[in-house]
Amino acid sequence: MSKRDKLSNRRLFLKSSLVAGASINGVISANSAFAKNQGDGFLEVDPWTKTQGSTFVNPPYGLPSKYEKNVVRLLPSPAPTFLTGSRTPLQSLHGIITPNGLVFERHHAGVPDINPDLHKLVIHGLVDRPMVFSMEDIVRFPSESRINFLECSGNSAAELKKASNQTVQQIHGLLSCCEWTGVRLSTILQECGVQPSAKWALAEGADGAAMTRSIPMSKMMDDALLVYAQNGEMLRAEQGYPLRLFLPGYEGNMSIKWLRRIKLGTEPWQTREETSAYTDLRADGKALQFTFAMEVKSVITQPSGMMKLKSKGFYEISGFAWSGNGKIRRVEVSTDGGKSWSEAVLQEPVIDKSLVRFRFPWMWDGAPATLMSRAVDSSGEVQPTMDAVIKAKSANTFYHNNAIQPWRVAANGEVTNGR
Amino acid sequence: MSKRDKLSNRRLFLKSSLVAGASINGVISANSAFAKNQGDGFLEVDPWTKTQGSTFVNPPYGLPSKYEKNVVRLLPSPAPTFLTGSRTPLQSLHGIITPNGLVFERHHAGVPDINPDLHKLVIHGLVDRPMVFSMEDIVRFPSESRINFLECSGNSAAELKKASNQTVQQIHGLLSCCEWTGVRLSTILQECGVQPSAKWALAEGADGAAMTRSIPMSKMMDDALLVYAQNGEMLRAEQGYPLRLFLPGYEGNMSIKWLRRIKLGTEPWQTREETSAYTDLRADGKALQFTFAMEVKSVITQPSGMMKLKSKGFYEISGFAWSGNGKIRRVEVSTDGGKSWSEAVLQEPVIDKSLVRFRFPWMWDGAPATLMSRAVDSSGEVQPTMDAVIKAKSANTFYHNNAIQPWRVAANGEVTNGR
Structure with a gap:
């Protein structure tokens, strides 16, 4: 335990005791089932202790307890003609990791079915050596892992117009946090030889929307990651399997999923997703483009x-x-x-x-x-x-x-x- | 990024460059499919980009990509009459988090089906106030989260006798690492009033084996945790749903799953799992008991x-x-x-x-x-x-x-x- 953690705990307990023994007694007295000084008379044996347990609840890839069947991602209601997203049950989470089965989704043309053996990443534009990388190539490069949040820039957006009487999942559920593993983009770009005139990069997804965003080279050479794994295992299909860009701290849509192409250039490309969408309208009627970081x-x-x-x-x-x-x-x-x-x-x-x-x-x-x-x-x-x-x-x-x-x-x- | 992280990366890159530009060229030349200076001619569009993606691969609780169907826990072969455990595919993991679906298992009488609304934790023995806690009571107490490994004391044990030509999953797969959330046991014990004569605690599971271990009070009052959540969501059934003990650093079996009872006493109880099993035989024929910590x-x-x-x-x-x-x-x-x-x-x-x-x-x-x-x-x-x-x-x-x-x-x- 770090010194800071110890301090925090001490503070927590200090605070607990400040609100008095009553604080915990408040919990106890709330429940009349509490046994007090009954000796060992209350040690009844439950039925599940009297039988052999199941060996069939645990398949090779495990699933949550059946009693937790309501802890799921929230799909839009009424069901749309195609699914554009789902929301993380923040109210049911503990700690900081979002399990992969509950990570929110946002797609622009559904989830493509990509065979990882056939997937390629192209790097071209203002590089000395345009290159194509297979997944097998990419996983051989030096890797890194990082625990970072991912938030959709439209998270809790509807609240700006009108307060909704909803759950935290409905309002804020376009938010998750995972341990991401992949290759630092700068490592791969160095292989291709970045030309000094390159100031922006275009990242393109292999989904039906061919989702594209322009990203400053400074971010790409700093902490941008080519991610293939999430919370220890390979990416889920809806999270960009087999390869996504990950831009720590930036609005979610820029961490292009199903990444197929990065092109280096001198200017932003003014794609649909940075002109018709993902711009911030101001009071004077003008809109801000390229507001990348999700603020505190x-x-x-x-x-x-x-x-x-x-x-x-x-x-x-x-x-x-x-x-x-x-x-x-x-x-x-x-x-x-x-x-x-x-x-x-x-x-x-x-x-x-x-x-x-x-x-x-x-x-x-x-x-x-x-x-x-x-x-x-x-x-x-x-x-x-x-x-x-x-x-x-x-x-x-x-x-x-x-x-x-x-x-x-x-x-x-x-x-x-x-x- | 912390200063240390930066340092580590600098060192990694330094080492990479020490093994020469050749290191990365080694990756590249290994694959004849690499395109070099082919302009944009290699930008073919894959079939999955030409179609609307699926909306059906992502159920409310998501699952891994179908292409990763072989990344699973390893069950014993031939299949035993009842499942005693499964092993984590360490060779397929990235980062430090083990996703819940791949966390190893070890049971002594299968997995009990416990209704959390009916589950109780009894604390008795050398306490001023014996008490029974429901799950609803327990989750109201101040909580903590910690990222800790869990390893079976028998992990890679067979290697001591004979080197096996197996995978790392087969040899070392009784090992996982999760973010655990729960209540510090000391918080709950304080409610019950620990008597000064209490030196040992007995922890008992609600499974058919009524798995029991004796644990020194010093550990119980230090960092022992009553865990109900794992990697953000409630415990999986095979991990002790709805409540387990968690003893950071100690051999896995002591972190009693399906925890139903803690009794405080003056001496260890000499249960089956600390006499007939989980002891360390020495060369002189004597066996060490109570070797708790998993060593480096x-x-x-x-x-x-x-x-x-x-x-x-x-x-x-x-x-x-x-x-x-x-x-x-x-x-x-x-x-x-x-x-x-x-x-x-x-x-x-x-x-x-x-x-x-x-x-x-x-x-x-x-x-x-x-x-x-x-x-x-x-x-x-x-x-x-x-x-x-x-x-x-x-x-x-x-x-x-x-x-x-x-x-x-x-x-x-x-x-x-x-x-």
Whole structure:
């Protein structure tokens, strides 16, 4: 355990004890089934201990418990003619890793069925040696792994127009965090000989949409990764199998999936996805292009929208913080609608451009309360309020909403969107 | 990116360049399909780009690509009358996280089907207040997440008797690494009031074997965790759903799955699993009991047993290092059967009692070679050779084999067990 982790834990326990022994007693007294000083009389043996367990629940590739069948990605409703995306159940996640089966999706023309033996990556344009790489070539290069978040630039976008009474999955579920493994793009570009005049790169997907984005060479030579594995195993089909670009901290659509081509040039290509979409409309009617980094943001996932607190007493408020501009330095939590703020504990490891799990002990007295979280990153950026976002951008803007999410807890325990 | 990560990368690239431009050219020249200076003529469009992709490959809970159907846990062969375990495909893993579908299993009476709404944890014995906790109670307590390895004490045990010509999955596959989330056991024990005379705890599973182990109170009050989630989602059935004990760094069987009871006492209970099994036979015929920590160990997973290198040239040697006694400080790699050793690059984050991914650039000249890795941990322990393990313990010992694993690369590229 790192010194920081120890410190954090000490702080957590300190805070727990500040809210008094009552905090934990609050948990206990909430449940009348607690046995107190009954000796060993309560040691009944459950039926599953009296029988041989199953050997058939565990196939060679394992699946979640049948009791967790509702913890799934959320598909659009009503079902569209073709699936454009699905959302991660943030309210059911623990820690910082999103399991691959629950990572959100966003496609522009469905999921292509790519045979990895036939897949090729072409690198051309302003290079000395245009080249074609097979997957077998790519996996032989020196590799790297990184734990990074991935967020769609349109995540929680609808909130800018109108507060919706939904779950955190519905509002913020275009967000996941994985351990990504692949080859540093700079390693491969060096093989091709980057010409000094190259200032931008075009990345193109092999899906039916031939999804394309222009990316500055500075990013491509810095931390861009050619990713083939995710959380230890090869990419899932819907995540770009067998190869995707990964641009840590940048809006999700730029991490081109099913990557087939990178072309180097002098200017951005002005593709459909940087002219008709993924631009930020401002109040003056002009739109900003090439707003790459996802700005500092956080959201409370427990408790969150559409949940119900069953009783007064101790709760751990918990959620995620992240920033495309660096490391999370601090997360503050308010339980009084922003009047006062206290620092939350950050779970180690706190990784650059990764989701960070924050936790905050809270004693609910049964009165209405509004819960908020506010993140600060290593660039000094502070997560803004919704009013500030709308003022700085426009009520008609759609992408890059990093506003504070308030959750209102009613006296009956119901949690709703607190905007 | 941390300073250390940057340093590691610089060192990796330095090493790459030391083995010369030839290293990467070795990759390139290995594949005649590489296009060189062909202009844009090689930009053929693949069939999957010309069609709408599928919307049906991505169910609400996603699965791996159909092209990865052979990346699965290994079941015993021939199939036993009931399944006692399965092994993780270490040779196919990337990074440090083992996806839940591939985490190894070891059961003593199959997998019980436990309804989480009915599951209870009893804490009794030398406590002021014996208590029963429901899962609903447990998840309300302050939580923690940690990335830790889990290794069966019998991992690679058969090698002590006889070198087997098998894959790294067959030999070392009782090993995985996950992000575990739960409640610190000390938090719950404090609720019950630990009596000063309590020196040992008995942990009991709710499976048909009622798996039981005695654990020192010092460990229980230090970093023992009541785990309900694994890699972001609730535990898998075969991993102890809905609740398991987790003892970072200790042999796997002690992290009791399907945990139903913890009793505090003054002495170990001398259960079946600490008398008839899980003891370490020494040369003098006596057996050591209560050898808890898994000692410092590493293994090269790429390349590894039963693989075949297709051609001379650049390869990245890669694998895992871990220790139950602390952090991995250093991993050294030898490509000449242990005559000379060089330091490998450790992928950040390097976490206490976690798998650590190491990488080492290697230029294979086509001559026979023997690859080895040797880990050193923060306690100063150095991974021993097989001879040293047998000398220190006994040829008849079974558990806790942390010996160096040599892989022999033949001139034809075939990789076999190098013992």
